[in-house]
Each structure stands twice: as C-alpha cells, then as structure tokens.
Amino acid sequence: MARDTRSAAVELLTVRQVLDELGGISRRTFYRWRELRLAPACIRLPNGELRVRRDVLDDWLEERAEGAAS
Numbered sequence: 001m002a003r004d005t006r007s008a009a010v011e012l013l014t015v016r017q018v019l020d021e022l023g024g025i026s027r028r029t030f031y032r033w034r035e036l037r038l039a040p041a042c043i044r045l046p047n048g049e050l051r052v053r054r055d056v057l058d059d060w061l062e063e064r065a066e067g068a069a070s
Contacts, residue, residue: 011054012043018052 018040019025033039040060042050 012051013054013057015050015052018057021057 013021015027015030019027019030022030030039034042040052040057042052044050
C-alpha cells in the first residue's frame with residue numbers, strides 16, 4: 001500500500017506557465033528552442049500536451065546563470 005511519494009511532490013508546469021516564468025517569452029521562441037534542443041526537457045502527455053517538471057526548469061535556469069561554473 002506504500003505509494004511512491006516522489007510522484008506526488010513533482011510539480012508539472014504547462015507551457016504557458018514556463019513562458020511566464022521565463023519573463024513572457026513567446027510560444028514560438030519556446031518551440032524554436034525545442035527544435036534546437038535548447039529548451040528544458042519536456043514530458044509529452046497522452047493528449048499531446050507538454051509539461052515541464054519544476055525541478056527540471058529550475059536546473060535548466062541554474063545552468064544558464066551568468067557566471068555559472070562550467
């Protein structure tokens with residue numbers, strides 16, 4: 001009966017939420033980044049919609065911080 005508590009704690013963001021978090025970049029820019037493999041990793045749901053895990057977005061942003069260690 002023990003349920004994996006990690007799955008309950010994962011926050012999945014919609015593309016709109018990600019765009020807002022990134023300062024309102026355009027949807028077109030986000031999908032272009034996906035084509036170029038520059039965007040954060042996404043999860044494609046069975047209905048075709050995309051989601052980005054909160055921890056993945058946070059890590060992605062941290063990697064792009066100016067002055068970040070290489």
